[in-house]
Amino acid sequence: MTTCTDDALSKADFDFLAKLVLDQSAIVLEASKSYLLESRLNPVARQHDFGSIAELTDALRKPNSRKLEQAVVDAMTTNETSFYRDIHPFDLLRKQILPELIEKRFKERRLTIWSNACSSGQEVYSIAMMIREHFPQLADWDIRLRATDLSSEILERAEKGIFNQTEVNRGLPMQLLMKYFHRDGVHWRINDEIRSMVKFDSVNLIERWPATLMSVDVVFLRNVLIYFTPDTKREILAKVRQRIRDDGCLFLGGSENTMNLTNEFERDQVDRTVYYRPI
Numbered sequence: 354m355t356t357c358t359d360d361a362l363s364k365a366d367f368d369f370l371a372k373l374v375l376d377q378s379a380i381v382l383e384a385s386k387s388y389l390l391e392s393r394l395n396p397v398a399r400q401h402d403f404g405s406i407a408e409l410t411d412a413l414r415k416p417n418s419r420k421l422e423q424a425v426v427d428a429m430t431t432n433e434t435s436f437y438r439d440i441h442p443f444d445l446l447r448k449q450i451l452p453e454l455i456e457k458r459f460k461e462r463r464l465t466i467w468s469n470a471c472s473s474g475q476e477v478y479s480i481a482m483m484i485r486e487h488f489p490q491l492a493d494w495d496i497r498l499r500a501t502d503l504s505s506e507i508l509e510r511a512e513k514g515i516f517n518q519t520e521v522n523r524g525l526p527m528q529l530l531m532k533y534f535h536r537d538g539v540h541w542r543i544n545d546e547i548r549s550m551v552k553f554d555s556v557n558l559i560e561r562w563p564a565t566l567m568s569v570d571v572v573f574l575r576n577v578l579i580y581f582t583p584d585t586k587r588e589i590l591a592k593v594r595q596r597i598r599d600d601g602c603l604f605l606g607g608s609e610n611t612m613n614l615t616n617e618f619e620r621d622q623v624d625r626t627v628y629y630r631p632i
């Protein structure tokens with residue numbers, strides 16, 4: 354294998370890579386993030402047998418480098434997530450949002466929940482386990498749990514439902530681990546019943562969204578808008594509004610909000626949990 358040197362990245366190469374990542378994912382890389390780019394792209398350069406990020410960048414400048422581009426964009430996504438992350442949105446979903454929706458959708462007997470930018474799947478599997486644990490009355494409903502992300506690599510992981518010990522130690526109650534997972538070597542695999550409740554798809558938030566993701570009751574769009582410019586956030590929130598039902602509910606990440614971005618959602622708060630209702 355080629356040794357990858359960590360010579361400082363030139364400005365021209367940084368600009369080229371930052372534009373590639375921006376164009377393909379909308380993720381903004383400020384010049385101050387050059388260390389991040391280097392630490393994430395050194396392994397990509399090594400895996401593809403380039404001696405440096407400069408060589409990798411040269412290859413990206415050539416035509417037909419789609420696969421390499423995708424590897425670079427995948428490497429630049431931040432996939433930080435955990436089961437029941439920030440717990441409050443999940444508590445609110447269980448105590449208030451789902452009971453209300455169950456009443457309203459009693460005739461349709463259908464609910465669609467979308468975990469957007471789902472990363473390795475902990476968010477959507479948390480919702481799936483919650484439904485199995487607390488809503489036995491939904492057993493014969495058409496429950497559509499959709500989970501999407503830009504990164505094909507992370508989606509592949511999410512779909513397998515296999516987690517390491519550190520991942521299951523973060524946020525997942527022991528009793529749910531014992532009930533819904535089984536050991537798979539040094540890993541834990543989520544059981545087929547929970548896994549089959551979720552449909553994973555590749556969706557880039559800045560590209561066309563599938564027509565099947567319509568009339569959604571609850572949208573989780575957490576910890577992803579932070580990476581985008583205000584204009585991109587506006588476009589995405591406008592698209593979410595078109596896809597969410599008038600009485601639906603949107604959850605953003607703890608450091609995200611809709612201020613100065615849209616007046617199509619109103620902020621609501623129950624105890625410490627902020628969520629958004631379409632207007």
Ligand SMILES: C[S@@+](CC[C@H](N)C(=O)[O-])C[C@H]1O[C@@H](n2cnc3c(N)ncnc32)[C@H](O)[C@@H]1O
Binds near residue numbers: 434
């Ligand atoms: C920090 S994780 C958030 C995971 C989860 N929503 C949570 O809050 O725990 C951000 C995710 O956004 C995804 N992402 C970044 N840019 C995206 C885009 N343009 N379209 C779709 N997903 C994107 C990344 O691949 C990553 O998995």
